[in-house]
Every structure is written in C-alpha cells, then in structure tokens.
Amino acid sequence: xxxxxxxxxxxxxxxxxxxxxxxxxxxxxxxxxxxxxxxxxxxxxxxxxxxxxxxxxxxxxxxxxxxxxxxxxxxxxxxxxxxxxxxxxxxxxxxxxxxxxxxxxxxxxxxxxxxxxxxxxxxxxxxxxxxxxxxxxxxxxxxxxxxxxxxxxxxxxxxxxxxxxxxxxxxxxxxxx
Amino acid sequence: xxxxxxxxxxxxxxxxxxxxxxxxxxxxxxxxxxxxxxxxxxxxxxxxxxxxxxxxxxxxxxxxxxxxxxxxxxxxxxxxxxxxxxxxxxxxxxxxxxxxxxxxxxxxxxxxxxxxxxxxxxxxxxxxxxxxxxxxxxxxxxxxxxxxxxxxxxxxxxxxxxxxxxxxxxxxxxxxxxxxxxxxxxxxxxxxxxxxxxxxxxxxxxxxxxxxxxxxxxxxxxxxxxxxxxxxxxxxxxxxxxxxxxxxxxxxxxxxxxxxxxxxxxxxxxxxxxxxxxxxxxxxxxxxxxxxxxxxxxxxxxxxxxxxxxxxxxxxxxxxxxxxxxxxxxxxxxxxxxxxxxxxxxxxxxxxxxxxxxxxxxxxxxxxxxxxxxxxxxxxxxxxxxxxxxxxxxxxxxxxxxxxxxxxxxxxxxxxxxxxxxxxxxxxxxxxxxxxxxxxxxxxxxxx
Numbered sequence: 231x232x233x234x235x236x237x238x239x240x241x242x243x244x245x246x247x248x249x250x251x252x253x254x255x256x257x258x259x260x261x262x263x264x265x266x267x268x269x270x271x272x273x274x275x276x277x278x279x280x281x282x283x284x285x286x287x288x289x290x291x292x293x294x295x296x297x298x299x300x301x302x303x304x305x306x307x308x309x310x311x312x313x314x315x316x317x318x319x320x321x322x323x324x325x326x327x328x329x330x331x332x333x334x335x336x337x338x339x340x341x342x343x344x345x346x347x348x349x350x351x352x353x354x355x356x357x358x359x360x361x362x363x364x365x366x367x368x369x370x371x372x373x374x375x376x377x378x379x380x381x382x383x384x385x386x387x388x389x390x391x392x393x394x395x396x397x398x399x400x401x402x403x404x405x406x407x
Numbered sequence: 408x409x410x411x412x413x414x415x416x417x418x419x420x421x422x423x424x425x426x427x428x429x430x431x432x433x434x435x436x437x438x439x440x441x442x443x444x445x446x447x448x449x450x451x452x453x454x455x456x457x458x459x460x461x462x463x464x465x466x467x468x469x470x471x472x473x474x475x476x477x478x479x480x481x482x483x484x485x486x487x488x489x490x491x492x493x494x495x496x497x498x499x500x501x502x503x504x505x506x507x508x509x510x511x512x513x514x515x516x517x518x519x520x521x522x523x524x525x526x527x528x529x530x531x532x533x534x535x536x537x538x539x540x541x542x543x544x545x546x547x548x549x550x551x552x553x554x555x556x557x558x559x560x561x562x563x564x565x566x567x568x569x570x571x572x573x574x575x576x577x578x579x580x581x582x583x584x585x586x587x588x589x590x591x592x593x594x595x596x597x598x599x600x601x602x603x604x605x606x607x608x609x610x611x612x613x614x615x616x617x618x619x620x621x622x623x624x625x626x627x628x629x630x631x632x633x634x635x636x637x638x639x640x641x642x643x644x645x646x647x648x649x650x651x652x653x654x655x656x657x658x659x660x661x662x663x664x665x666x667x668x669x670x671x672x673x674x675x676x677x678x679x680x681x682x683x684x685x686x687x688x689x690x691x692x693x694x695x696x697x698x699x700x701x702x703x704x705x706x707x708x709x710x711x712x713x714x715x716x717x718x719x720x721x722x723x724x725x726x727x728x729x730x731x732x733x734x735x736x737x738x739x740x741x742x743x744x745x746x747x748x749x750x751x752x753x754x755x756x757x758x759x760x761x762x763x764x765x766x767x768x769x770x771x772x773x774x775x776x777x778x779x780x781x782x783x784x785x786x787x788x789x790x791x792x793x794x795x796x797x798x799x800x801x802x803x804x805x806x807x808x809x810x811x812x813x814x815x816x817x818x819x820x821x822x823x824x825x826x827x828x829x830x831x832x833x834x835x836x837x838x839x840x841x842x843x844x845x846x847x848x849x850x851x852x853x854x855x
Contacts (some may be wrong), residue, residue, distance in 0.1 A: 277513075285428065312489075314513045322432055329706035367435040379436060380517035 232258050232360065233283040235289070235302040237265030239329050248353045255357055255375075255391055256364065257404050258299070265302055266292075274309070276308065282308035282328050289326040299363050300326050301356060305334040317355050320362035327359035333382060351385045361392065364403045369396050412527060413437040413454070417447035417473065418462040423512065427460065430519075444468035444476070451480050452662060458526050459476040462504075483533065485526050489514070515672045525848060540601070550587065552592050553736045556726035559805065562589065565718045570596035575668075577653075577713050578691040581721030585772030586691035587651060589720055593689055594647040594650055602646030605639045605686075610652030618660050622667075626678035640673060643686040653713065654694030654705060665709045688713065723765040733769060737776035738788060745780055753786035759790055814849045817842070826853045 232252065234245065245262050253260040272284040285308070306405050308316050308330040317334070322325035334351040336344050357375050369376035374393035379385040390399060411597045417429050423444070427501040428438040438606065439456065441447035444467055450456070459477060470488055477484050488501040488509045501509045507526050510519065552563070569576055570593045579587040587606065612620055619629075623638030640648065650656075657665065667673045668688065672681050690713050699705035734752055742749050752760070756779075767772050780846040781791035817835065824830045832842040845851075 283422075309513065310430070311420075311422045312426045312512050312514060313430070313519070314515045319429075320433075322429065345471065362433055378517075378520065380520045393614055 231295075232260040232299045232301065233263035234262045234269065234356070235260055235300060236301050237304040239268060240303070240331070244349060245392070247349065248356060249391055252360065253355055254268075256333055256360055256400070260394055265304075265393040266336055267302055269304060269306060270327070273306075277309060279309040279315065279332075280304070280306040281311070282316055282330075283310055284320060285328050286319055286326050289328070290321070290324075297341075298325060298385050299360060301360055301363075302326075302328045303352070304328065304330050305332060306330060317385075320345070320359040322362050322364040324363055327356075327363050329340060329355045329359055333390065334385070339382065347386070350383065354385055354388060354390050355379075360365075361396070362402065365401055366396050366399055366403075369393055370393070411437075412457045413439070413462065413855045414458045414523075415439040415441065415447065415450055415456040417444070417450075417465075417466045417470075418460070419443060420462070423462070423489075430516075431523075434523075444473045448480070449475060451477060451484075457482060457485065457530055457798050458507075458523065459484055459486045461486055463488050463501065464492075468551070470506060471500065474506065478505070483530075483537075483761050485530050485588055487522065487526060519736040519780045525838075531621045547672060550641055552588055553733050554726060554729040555732055556720040556721075556729045559729060562718060562720060566596065569593060569716050569718075571598065573687050574713040575688045575713055577717045578689065578720060580691075580715060581722045581768055583768035584720040584722055585769045586693075586720055587649065589718060590647075590649045590651075590689045590691060593816055594687075596651075596714070597647065597687065599646050599687055602651045603643060604647045604648045604649060606651060607639045610655035617656065618663065618669035620678050621660070621664065622673055622676050625678035625786045627677065629677065635675070635741075638675065640667060640686070641682060644684045646686055648686045650688065650690040652692060652694075653690040653698055654692040654699055658704065658706065661709050662705045663847065665706065665712060669707075670711050723768045727761055730765075730772065731757055733772055734760050734776055738780065739772050741777050745785075747780060748785045749780055749783055749788060750785075753787045754787050756788050756790045756793060758793075759793055763795065813845070814851075817849065818851060821851070821853075 234249065234252075236242065236245065242262055249260045249262060258279070265367055267285055267288050269280060271288070272280045272282070274281055275330045279316065285302065285304070289302060292300070308319065308328065310316055310319060315333065316330070318327065318329035329352065331348070331352055332338065334355065335348050336342060354375055358379075361376050366376050368378040369392070371377060371393040373388050374396055375388055376392055377388050379388065391397070412435075414431050415423050416431075416697055417440075418424050418427075418518060419442055424440040424442070429586060431438045432693050439450045441450050441452075447459075447461075447475050451459075454493050461470045461474060463476075464658055465473075468476075470490075474486055477486065486506045488497075488506050489512060490509070491512045498509050507529065508522055510522065520576060522570075534730060552559075552566075554560075554562075556825050566589065576590075576593060580586050584600075590606075591604060607617075607620060619636070619638065621638050621640055623636050623641055625847065626635045630828060656661075663673070667684075672683055674681055696705055696714070723733075734757065738749065738752055741747075760772070760775070768785075776788070778794050780789045783789065783792035815832075820831045820834050824834070828839055828842055832839045835842065837845075
C-alpha cells in the first residue's frame, strides 16, 4: 500500500488521476490520506524554506508495516542544506518520500496558470520520488520518469512512466516485497 | 548517470555530507564520505575516486592544504571545492591550485548536475588522452633502429642520453647508415614528440629555394610567390627541425640560419614581421665538416653551434654482426608489406649478405632485401634472389703482402681483358713494358 499524505491545498478529487496512474505504474494500491505533518517545525527562517529531510524524518517516526510507502505532498518550498531547492526527496529503497508543489506551478515562473500541466508535473514527481523508495536510480533516458529533473521544463520533457529498464528493475523490487 | 562513477565528499558538516551523498546515490554514484582530512586521505588510499568534493574550510587541515596531499596520492584527481562563503580570492586560489571548479553552498541543483556531468566528461577525455598518448608512444617507438652490436648499443645509449634534453645533436655517418632514423628516434623519445619533426633536405634544394623553404615567404616576395607560405622553421615550432645534409647549405643561408639558431627569431623572405619559434635542432651530414671549414665553405661559428652533441652512426661493414638481424627484420617488414609468405633467408644467401661490404650501408641492404622479396619465391630468400653475386675471388681473403695483392690484381685485369696487354696496361695506368716486366716477375701465363 502507498499512502499519499495530502499536506497541500489541493482538493482530494484533483488526486484522482494521480492515484490511478501511480497505482497502475507501481503496481501497488494507493490511498489518499490527510497529512499529520507539522510543517512549521521544518521551517528555516534564514532561507525562508522548509527542510525536506526534517519532514521525511517526521514521516519516518510513524511505524510503518513492512513494504508500505508514505509520500507527503506539500505546498511549501523545500530544500536540503547543500542545495538551493528540491522538488522532492525520498528515502532510497525505504518507505518515505515528500514532494513539493511550490515550483511546479506556472505562476511561480510568472507565466499563466495551467492546471493540467501542473497536475502532470505533480504526478511525474510523485512517481519519481516513489521510484526511489523502490530502489530506482536516476535514469539517463530523458523521457523516463526516473530522469533527474533540475528545472521544471525538464519535468515536462519526461513521461509519467518508467523506461523499460527502470520498469523491469521496479518489477523485480515490487515482486520481492 | 553511470553507476560505475564514484564520488568522495569531504566536508566537516554531517548534514552536507548526508544530503550530497543522498543526491549522488540517487544518481547511481558510488559515494564515499569523510568528515575531515585524515578520514579523506584514508578513503583516497582505499580506492580511486572519479570526483572529489572538498570543503575549503575545515578544522585541522583545510581543503587547500588537503588538495595538495590528494594530488600526491592521485595527481589526476578531479577536485571540486565547496564553501559556504564565496569570495573572489578563494575562488581564484582554488582554481589556480588546479581544482576543476568551485561551488558555494547552497548549490543550485541544475548547476551541480551540469558541473558533475562536465567533470566526468573532462575526466573521460583526460583518461582517453592519456591512453592515446601511451598508444602513440608505443607505436612511435622507432622500430627501424635495429642492431645488437656494441657500436649500435652505444648509439642507443647516446639517443637515450640526449633525447630528453633540448641539446642540438649532430648525427654523422656514411650515406645510408640511417641518420634520419636516428633523428626520428631522438624526436620520438623527447618531450617534443607530440609536435612535428620537420625534415629539410638541405642537399636537395638550390640556395634560393632552400632559403624560402626554411624561412617561408610573403606574397610577392619573388616572381611566382603568389601566396604567403610558412617555412619549415615555422612548421617546426614546438617540435624538432631536422636538417639533413647540413654540410650542403650555401654560405649565405648558413649565416641566416646561424642568426635564427641564436635568437630563435626570423622573418619570412620579403617580410618584416619577426616570427618567434621554439624548436630543437638535429642535423646530419656525411661530409667532413672540419675540412669544409678549413676550405672556407662551412662557417666556423655555425659548426660550433651545431656540433654540440655528436652521434657517430657506424657503417654497416663496421657492424657486420648486425647484418643477419637487419636482414631478417627487413625480410619480415617486406613480407608483410608485399603479402608474401617468404619467412626466411637461406644460409647461403645470408652468407653472401654478411660477406658483402655494403658501400650503401643499411639503405642498400634494405633495397636488396626488398628486391629479393619481390622476385623471390617462398619459403626463403635464395642467393639468386639477391641483386649481386659475390665472385669466388672476392670471397678469397685479402692477400697478405702488397706484392701478392698486385699479382692478384694484374691477373684479374688481364683475364677481364682477355690478355690484351695494351688495354690492360691502360687500365692499370702503367706502360706496356712495365706490364710485361710484372708478368714475367710473377710468372704469369696466358691460359691456353
């Protein structure tokens, strides 16, 4: 089971397509839940951003049944100490991940809002971070969902699905779970 | 990213190490971390790392100092400095010290991603370059210098001694002894080997042409000079200039050449721009330069400028023990080139090769073997494939006394001329009476 913890301002029905897509790609049932995270505890006033590693640690304080995954979705701008920002972070081969919608919306870049594009980006980033929890590395294929994206247009270039190689690695992992 | 790439993060802040190692781990890197210089050095001794991310400010040994220690262990390490406080001074210092790049915390993920990609590409290119250089050095080893005789061993020693220096070398030896091959050997073993070896055959060009050949010319410098042309001196920049048959340069060009050798500057024919060049000179001659100097046809100052380190290449007849080695070497070379399965030289043929005097030296031997390979049939080169046959008389060891030699010589000339006394006397450059006296003295008789 994959638990999606909605800590964002997005309405639950906006996740319908994402949950379906993530469930079929990752071959796991996906359920949307309310987020129990105390986001403010991860705020860094000097950077005006939220420490994603600290938020991951909060998720991990919950004892999770073996093989279950938790992914939080937040609106705030995330960072890890050495980088200026991150779209998300995951516990590699673990059970927790987090994704921020902050830099996925067109408005952040001063261009007109596009809800469809925004949800597609969120879907890709959620599957990408969940992919790490299933032990997938970054992929060199530019259109594979596991390709590392460091700017938003790069997210748009990739598909929501993994390439054949990543898909087979994923299947090997999910079958062993 | 390639899963085989490795990265070592040396930073005293645990949080930086953790977030970077997580980032690179997801990229498929093999990640190592170290919290201080000592731990970093231990990691470096345990394996070779593709990229090292190094914090400039650390307690104890700082990043700058550690970088020097890293270079002692792995001179090719790709080091990227990271620091919390950017300043122009530290950036300049870092880059001057040989670091690949420099980033400030926090790093833009896109910048970091590009930086690492570029560092890996540069490292791959550097590795490829090293490999190619090694391969080049291997193939450019001068295989044509063949010989196992003490004389040639001395020549090899001299090549090794002088190759690594920038000293001017004069190679002396008879025509065909392989002076150009020795020059190539010196160049190929020198620091200048990745630059050209430019050969100028001074003996083959008339004075005016040689000047233009060496110095180049500007457009319109003389009739027919329609385009500007670079001379051999300019082409040899960074490399070696080999002046073959240097004893044949006319006195005017000798003077110009001397000036270039002294200043490493020259102007093209018909030009005013001073061109700076950097090359090493190797020259070769089969002439008696000392005599040419006495006769006033070779400048003394140029002679002393060129005659710094002399390598005397022995003639082939002085190193007869090398003949079988050389003959087999050329046989193998031409069998490959021509595609014939002649793999051997018969003992009779080898006997002839060893006893021949080789006035044309190694070049003549090479030509003889090439010819034999063309006309010969497998499996071996036979005496009849060789371009000459040694007569039984030549096989005879030279006679001991002068009188004996005179007698043998007179017999040979008489036989060649069917005992025609007048013609034989002409050839021997003696009068007929003297020839008759000698025939009588040696008791020679016309064959029946």
